[in-house]
Amino acid sequence: MSDELIVNVCPTGMVPTRTDNPHIPLTPQEVAADVRRCVDAGASIVHIHPRDREGRPSQDPAVAVAFIRAVRAAAPEVVVCITTSGRVQPELAGRVQVVELEGDAKPEMASLTLGSLNFPKQASINSPETIQGLARRMQECGVVPEWEIFDFGMLDYAHYLRDRGLLPDPVYANFLLGSLGTLAATPLNLALLVERLPKGATWAAAGIGHYQFAMNRLAIAMGGGVRVGLEDNLWFDDDRTDPASNPRLVERLVAIGRAMGREPATPDQVRQRLGIPLRSGIPPR
Secondary structure, X not given: OOOXXXXXXXXXXXXXXXXXXXXXXXXXXXHHHHHHHHHHXXXXXXXXXXXXXXXXXXXXXXXXXXHHHHHHXXXXXXXXXXXXXXXXXXXXXXXXXXXXXXXXXXXXXXXXXXXXXXXXXXXXXXXXXXXXXXXXXXXXXXXXXXXXXXXXXXXXXXXXXXXXXXXXXXXXXXXXXXXXOOOOOOHHHHHHHHHOOOOOOEEEEEEOHHHHHHHHHHHHHHOOEEEEOOOOOOEOOOOOOOEOOHHXXXXXXXXXXXXXXXXXXXXXXXXXXXXXXXXXXXXXX
């Protein structure tokens, strides 16, 4: 349980386009401006999926550098998490370079999907060799892994890696429920996942598509954090008549959290919890 509400915003993802939602940010400048508004609304972590000049997902480290630098220029206080997704590039070599970025482009966190899975139209391939290689390199580079867990077996595998020293404390876990082909978005499933976390772990919950708001609300009530954004859900309403924007999604959850006595966590509160060096000289929100 936590008094502070950690809001992790995922503004773009790898799939949505402006045909799907006119508010999707695609360029470094657009993502940075969206992140600034989300941080002002109460977000403390941003989960970045770089896109190339044509708006396609990219794991080119030079593209990642442009996005990270733009975000830090607009919102220097936010905790930066970079994706290492296996949806485009399954091999370790094409995914680890963003973990190894240095200087003002060094990410503080990086996603680590703990198994292969099927999305409705595409597979995300994460071999044991790749998962372990990413985990090892994150540890060597001082980057905190953001556990991405879509099913019970992925959490079991995380415990297997912890027993072998590859996923040390502190732990930050994201539970992503409701995608076709993975664990259903139900209160029981979320409760069972949380119950099986390592002691003292920090966690957040996300629902895919129209499950997003329900899982976010449940996570707030359970004392966890939330993952929210257009990566996972394009609509503000269940009837799919009102296209969402990232700031509106964050604002709604922060209001719910405050109504339940939970103020949004500041980025440095997140850093303290996850053992990330504080960003000196950054004024508080």
